[in-house]
Amino acid sequence: MSATTCVAAVAASLGDLAERDAPLGARTTYRVGGRAAILVVATTAADLAAVARAVEGSGLDVLVLGRGSNLLVCDAGFDGVAITLAGGFESIEVQDGAGDGDVLVRAGGAVALPVLARRLADQGLTGLEWAVGVPGSVGGAVRMNAGGHGDDVAGSLQSAEVFNLRDATATVRPASSLELSYRHSNLAADDVVTAATFAVRRGDAAAAKAAIADIVRWRREHQPGGTNAGSVFTNPPGDHAGRLVEAAGAKGLRLGTAMVSEKHSNFIQADPGGRADDVVALIRQVADLVHAHAGVTLSTEVVLVGYEAVT
16 A cells, blocks of 8 residues: 555545644744644544544554654655644643652643743742753653753653553553663653653642742843754763863854854754754754864754654
């Protein structure tokens, strides 16, 4: 069966859930890249079950798309089924915790991290203030153990609710089973994080909101806005990728419609209407320059869709 026939069959099975030839790069913070053969906006567990049934045996790849803040989609697009969460996956529930002063917070996989951080701070719940500076979703944050400002998801995550699209099973995974480490978990490509439970503590709302304001201020002063996906490379042990990129002379380097930020060397900006191919070519060029200058092999924190890994 041809790829076109497979796509048509899966789309027919999904019915109104399937959007054909849907803009995908436009759903990322890079705002560049191609389209998805099929896009599904899942608002219920039943929607995810329908996707699992439709893709079974189809041979089509699936791509779980959070808020697109850590993805670069190739200009040729994605010829499988892209899935993003909304609706019923956007809830936040606060519960009393088991420990003294602990509070458990269950957040849907589609909740934006800055929204979660501010909502909790408003209630005097502390421990996730750092998340205000990460423009991703709860689901994406769990998948990559997102972090910033000296903390990360692993520091407070208790469990994750995971739906597997391969076997249509829903499980609650304790944080200890996810093998969380620096920007890593053992979640598979066909795992969808539908919700996560965090342990936070009761504190002072004014202090929590002041901490958030400080983080926002720091990021505005030290990191660029515009069309990028945050840090391009993970930090190698004992060093910082941005320092290595700048030392290699790549700060401000431009290739076509992509440029290494003058404000932070571990950010690569895409011009409005630019090309993902230019961004990935610049990523490779910068990695080569760092290796030639310092002998360090950088790995990408940005997930490349449709491109070979940069190593």
